[in-house]
Amino acid sequence: MNLNTAELIKATVPEAEGRNARIISQNVSDNRDPNFLSSDFPRNPPKLYITAESDEFDAVTFAEWQAEGFDVEYLPMGNGGDEYLQKLRGLRGNQTISAFETFGIIAYGDAAAICLKHYHIMDNNPDFKLRLLVAYYPTEIPDPKGRFPNNITALVHFIAGEDVGVTKQTQMIGIQGKKRTSRRTIQPGIGTGGLLQLAYPSYTYQAQAGFAEHDLDEYNMICADLAWSRSLATARRAFAQTVDLEHVWEENVQGKFFTHSLQPTMSTYTTHKSPHVTYIPTLTGGIGAEELQEFYSQYFGNPKSLKLTLISRTIGADRIVDEIHVRFKHTQEMPWILPGVPATQKIVRILVVSIVTLRGGKLYHEHVYWDQASVLVQIGALDPDVVPETARKIGIKKLPIVGSAAASRVLKGWDSEQEGEADNELIPGWHDDDEGENEGENEVASNKIVGNGNDADKIGERQSAGQPGE
Structure with a gap:
């Protein structure tokens, strides 16, 4: 079938006559x-x-x-x-x-x-x-x-x-x-x-x-x-470009946490810029290839009990964001997360967020975040019920922090009974209305089931007469 393109354009868009036009077919490449x-x-x-x-x-x-x-x-x-x-x-x-x-x-x-x-x-x-x-x-x-x-x-x-x-x-x-x-x-x-x-x-x-x-x-x-x-x-x-950023990041993670092989880890960092890694809560890590090599070779030891579970991963044009459940037993000093703290033999569960930026397919910088207060609670270094005097002066009765519950909730996912991870236990007054309603319901139920003899008789009389009970 032959088409007269010029006549077709003139008939469809008269004001476009004499101009450049492009016809795209869904059936022809x-x-x-x-x-x-x-x-x-x-x-x-x-x-x-x-x-x-x-x-x-x-x-x-x-x-x-x-x-x-x-x-x-x-x-x-x-x-x-x-x-x-x-x-x-x-x-x-x-x-x-x-x-x-x-x-x-x-x-x-x-x-x-x-x-x-x-x-x-x-x-x-x-x-x-x-x-x-x-x-x-x-x-x-x-x-x-x-x-x-x-x-x-x-x-x-x-x-x-x-x-x-x-x-x-x-x-x-x-x-x-x-x-x-x-x-x-x-x-x-x-x-x-x-x-x-x-x-x-x-x-x-x-x-x-x-x-x-x-x-x-x-x-x-x-x-x-x-x-x-x-x-x-x-x-x-x-330009319909597809670039696999995930592979180089997986190599980096494997080398740091599992194979303990420094050479593959260092090969994942960019060389045309100065790479840097910062574990934000403790400000540990390194700037430049030389510092990073020293940090990972001497200050990144982890116990054999360390377990990482990937919760989610988001990949952009030059970034990868991981949400990770981290579990370990604190059997040795871990300078990246607990610098200067000797082994406590405590089990720690936390959520870690790692934001990685890449340049030219290599790692440029990484920022790692977690709740350090939760870590300190789990190793026994911080008690939410022990409030410093300075905090009491401003009206704080209990430190608003949690231990392993936060990480455990997210790892388990949506619970059919709780319908989510948040429980708002730390918000004063959040459950007051619920408690009042529950107490009222329990009181009414108690009267119906136990009650006194007269009340029970009255309820029975009304129900037998076709009237609604109390």
């Missing part, structure tokens, strides 16, 4: 789809262009994208204007395999503003080769209610409190449409894009423009790492 080719077909690394105002750019950012398997090239914005737009239009002609290869853009500042406005218009990506557009702290943005063309996966990182220009322009009319520009302030939020309610994904950060560039004074490690995770996840999704 699309050779621009990254899943069109078989998994064993030789592919080039996804191409990324990093673009900003300066002639040179942050080398660390380049290295990080390259470590994740991307072919990275820098595109300076120069003086902007038509010259820069020509550079953007020329990107699609730089691909080696024009029929199959696509690319992405990571843009910063004014360059991000230009890229957002340019590619928001469908005609400016005529052969659909741009798949990814990530914008860091743009000074202007396109219509917040207008989506990007479906073939572009977009993401915008904003600075909370900054003013940005908002340009509205009709998509179907293309570059001939009238533009209306206004100013808006990005409201702070927890990564929600503030009050703009954009039609394309966006996040806000309590930082300054430049927070994601390691070579600038404005660099903010926490915001930069959070934005990096979001950008990497978006890039992986745009």
